[in-house]
Amino acid sequence: VIRNKKSNDNENRTSPMTVPYGPRSWPIFGNILQLGYRPYETLCRWSKMSKYGPIFRLQLGSQTVVVLNSAPLIREALHDHSETFAGRPYLHMIHETLHGKGVISAPYGREFQAHKKFLIQSFNQFGRRRRSSLESSCLDQVRFIAEKIREKQSIPFSIGNMLSQIACNNICTLTFGGYFETMNMNNLFEKINENFNQTATIACFNFLPFTRKFRKNIFDNVNDCNRVIQKLVGERETNFDHEFITNIVDAYLDEMTENRQQSTYFSKENLDSLVQDLFVAGTDTVSNTLNWTIFYIVAHPTIQKNIHEEIDHAIGKDRPPCDSDRSRMSYIEAVLLESMRCHCAGPILLPRATTQDITFHDYFIPKNTFILVNMWSAMKDEQYWPEPEKFDPERFLDENRQLRNVNHPAMMPFSVGKRACTGEQIAKIQLFLVLVSLFQKFEFRFANGWIPTDLRGQPGITLRPPKCQYEAFVR
Numbered sequence: 001v002i003r004n005k006k007s008n009d010n011e012n013r014t015s016p017m018t019v020p021y022g023p024r025s026w027p028i029f030g031n032i033l034q035l036g037y038r039p040y041e042t043l044c045r046w047s048k049m050s051k052y053g054p055i056f057r058l059q060l061g062s063q064t065v066v067v068l069n070s071a072p073l074i075r076e077a078l079h080d081h082s083e084t085f086a087g088r089p090y091l092h093m094i095h096e097t098l099h100g101k102g103v104i105s106a107p108y109g110r111e112f113q114a115h116k117k118f119l120i121q122s123f124n125q126f127g128r129r130r131r132s133s134l135e136s137s138c139l140d141q142v143r144f145i146a147e148k149i150r151e152k153q154s155i156p157f158s159i160g161n162m163l164s165q166i167a168c169n170n171i172c173t174l175t176f177g178g179y180f181e182t183m184n185m186n187n188l189f190e191k192i193n194e195n196f197n198q199t200a201t202i203a204c205f206n207f208l209p210f211t212r213k214f215r216k217n218i219f220d221n222v223n224d225c226n227r228v229i230q231k232l233v234g235e236r237e238t239n240f241d242h243e244f245i246t247n248i249v250d251a252y253l254d255e256m257t258e259n260r261q262q263s264t265y266f267s268k269e270n271l272d273s274l275v276q277d278l279f280v281a282g283t284d285t286v287s288n289t290l291n292w293t294i295f296y297i298v299a300h301p302t303i304q305k306n307i308h309e310e311i312d313h314a315i316g317k318d319r320p321p322c323d324s325d326r327s328r329m330s331y332i333e334a335v336l337l338e339s340m341r342c343h344c345a346g347p348i349l350l351p352r353a354t355t356q357d358i359t360f361h362d363y364f365i366p367k368n369t370f371i372l373v374n375m376w377s378a379m380k381d382e383q384y385w386p387e388p389e390k391f392d393p394e395r396f397l398d399e400n401r402q403l404r405n406v407n408h409p410a411m412m413p414f415s416v417g418k419r420a421c422t423g424e425q426i427a428k429i430q431l432f433l434v435l436v437s438l439f440q441k442f443e444f445r446f447a448n449g450w451i452p453t454d455l456r457g458q459p460g461i462t463l464r465p466p467k468c469q470y471e472a473f474v475r
């Protein structure tokens, strides 16, 4: 029987799990070392072996996990049995940093649901309205970055930090109502970035407790971020004006004071964690997706040409884009979808846990079982996506150049079910505005005629594009 370390339910009553074992595990490490540099690819390889199949059991250090490794199985679990697979397991590092509060690390239940509902309402209110603060912040940010790129003239530059800055300031605007030129926000997103680069190490800390003594800089980063976040939340509290609510923190403080129904679950502790969640979930995902998309576009000059043509035709060279242009610019949308299919932000989802016993595909899985969902297996399955390694936006366009396959059952970059991404819509707005603004102004090329030979990106749990530099030419 698999037990969640911190669960206080009476699990002893459940029957043993019957999911078959995957590859033989090693003492102490279990299967961790066999997973290699690209664990999502290894899991796909194992699942194609007839002796394992799309659902199997692994041992990660002392933790037993069930792996789901095919589109139909993943959809069935996360969508059709949404509540059963909506838990989060106890993970030492996540608990120590996000404290099981807010949304990402919160256990599935009423408190979690109240916060998720609050976030969705807030994103609608502050992010998705016409000419929202998100839209204007995003366009301001790109204008600033475009100026920097223009100043480079023909000097090669890296784009990663610029994209992180845009994503981070957009989250600041949604969360606090503005971004902070006076404050060293660079520092904040560098630390978030640094921790994202160390996801593999963090995974080891979770599964191999003896490695935790090396964890210091990760905790230093988290503590530094928390200090900045707490300071900013504190400032909003001091200046709180119930008549003038322009951002998520204000809206939360209002809920707390207003004795509304859901406010029983709202607390200062949850607010701090929620803000942390927004920075963790909403910065690196957006900047990394932009980074990949730009990389793919530059690696395929015909695609860049098609993008330029669509922009010139739909909005011209001068007017800044707006969210409502998205419906008229199917090609860009197809490029973004294909980029997320090729390199989803989280190839292996944040770990899930079962919230109750279930018999799934004839296997018994007890409550509190640790579930690993390999999204990579769905979006790289050649049964649904012929030549899955090929970057081909045409997969998402029909003969009339209208979008298709947006809701394809094997297309789940934002996941599905009760734990699906809360920020999908605001992410899509940012991705569109930033891409269109940059390609409206520039043609990009790899610096010094570099041609990428390997499109797989840097190894690790999070997927980062190959390190490269660009040159930009004003159009």
Ligand code: HEM
Pocket: 103, 104, 105, 116, 171, 277, 278, 281, 282, 283, 285, 286, 289, 340, 344, 345, 346, 349, 350, 413, 414, 415, 416, 418, 419, 420, 421, 422, 423, 424, 426, 427
């Ligand atoms: C391209 C950008 C993004 C992608 C691809 C993405 C994808 C995902 C994925 C795959 C999950 C995991 C869901 C699961 O466990 O099944 C997730 C969770 C989440 N995302 Fe996003 N995300 C993006 C941007 C954002 C943004 C901008 C925000 C908000 C500021 C956000 C907020 C969240 C939150 C709060 C969760 C946790 C949901 C929960 O535990 O219920 N995401 N995202």
